[in-house]
Amino acid sequence: MSLASLRAYALSKNVPIITDEVYRFLEVFVLEHNIKDVLEIGTAIGYSALAMASFGCNIKTFERDEFMIEEAKRHFDLFDDQKHITLIPFDALTYQGDLGMFDLIFIDAAKSQYQTFFNKYDPYLKPGGFIVCDNLHFHHLTPEKVNRHTQGLLRKLKAFKIFLAEHPHFETTFYDVGDGLSVSKKVRK
Ligand SMILES: C[S@@+](CC[C@H](N)C(=O)[O-])C[C@H]1O[C@@H](n2cnc3c(N)ncnc32)[C@H](O)[C@@H]1O
Numbered sequence: 001m002s003l004a005s006l007r008a009y010a011l012s013k014n015v016p017i018i019t020d021e022v023y024r025f026l027e028v029f030v031l032e033h034n035i036k037d038v039l040e041i042g043t044a045i046g047y048s049a050l051a052m053a054s055f056g057c058n059i060k061t062f063e064r065d066e067f068m069i070e071e072a073k074r075h076f077d078l079f080d081d082q083k084h085i086t087l088i089p090f091d092a093l094t095y096q097g098d099l100g101m102f103d104l105i106f107i108d109a110a111k112s113q114y115q116t117f118f119n120k121y122d123p124y125l126k127p128g129g130f131i132v133c134d135n136l137h138f139h140h141l142t143p144e145k146v147n148r149h150t151q152g153l154l155r156k157l158k159a160f161k162i163f164l165a166e167h168p169h170f171e172t173t174f175y176d177v178g179d180g181l182s183v184s185k186k187v188r189k
Contacts, residue, residue: 001078003054006047015068017047018108022134022178029132029183030055030104039102039124041092041117042109046072046085052106053081060099061085062092062109092117101126108134111153114160118184122169125186131170136161137180 010017018026029035030052038052043063049072052059063069069089076082088095093113102124107117114133125131136157143151161182164172170184 001075003047003050006045006050006075010045010047013045015044016135017044018051018134019178022181023048023051025175025177025181026052026106026132027055029130030057033103033130035103035130037100037102037126038104038106039099039121040106040108041121042107043072043087044068046075046087048106048108049085049087050075050079050081053079053084057084057104059085060088060102062088062090062095064089064091093120099124103129105129105131106134107131111135111138112156114157115163118160118163122186127186127189129186131182131184131186133160133164133182133184135179136174136182137176139179 007017035057038057038059040049040059040061043049043061045068049059049061063072072087076085092109093116103126105121105125107114118131138154138157141150141154143154164182164184169186169188171187172182172184175181
């Protein structure tokens with residue numbers, strides 16, 4: 001199986017995965033910044049983890065959904081790059097085990113929890129490392145046109161972007177890539 005056919009499979013099953021644009025962004029980013037060790041939150045069927053492994057990274061990746069865990073395992077088994085991937089089949093919000101330290105933390109999971117993920121995993125970032133968050137535009141939805149639950153998510157994402165912009169230890173750049181991406185560089189401990 002190729003990454004292209006895995007992408008096609010994800011799209012056919014309506015599994016949300018990184019866009020082609022985000023794929024290319026990450027590829028350049030990983031090479032430019034010599035990223036080796038990556039922590040990912042949100043494996044789904046394994047596409048972005050396999051993509052980053054193909055760029056030469058070692059990935060530890062969290063997934064909490066039983067079905068996705070089985071799908072990811074099945075796909076990892078089909079790629080040689082699987083030796084660079086460790087699936088952590090746990091909820092990243094409550095996980096307590098050892099992890100190591102990372103050059104990049106890629107957050108692509110429940111949007112309502114981005115700030116909690118950020119704060120919980122910040123200590124696992126090497127000095128000068130990066131936290132990248134995907135899907136910050138949330139399809140450019142506006143509060144007037146969505147239900148109360150989605151309005152709550154929009155409020156949280158808005159507050160999260162302010163949190164990033166004002167964080168004293170990180171310098172954040174927002175990119176109009178895919179569905180909106182932030183790159184936060186850890187500049188102070
Ligand atoms: C957008 S998908 C990830 C897509 C994947 N990164 C890719 O591009 O191929 C989000 C995934 O995050 C998982 N997820 C959400 N909250 C999580 C949590 N607290 N811990 C672990 N996984 C979580 C969901 O089950 C879902 O499969």
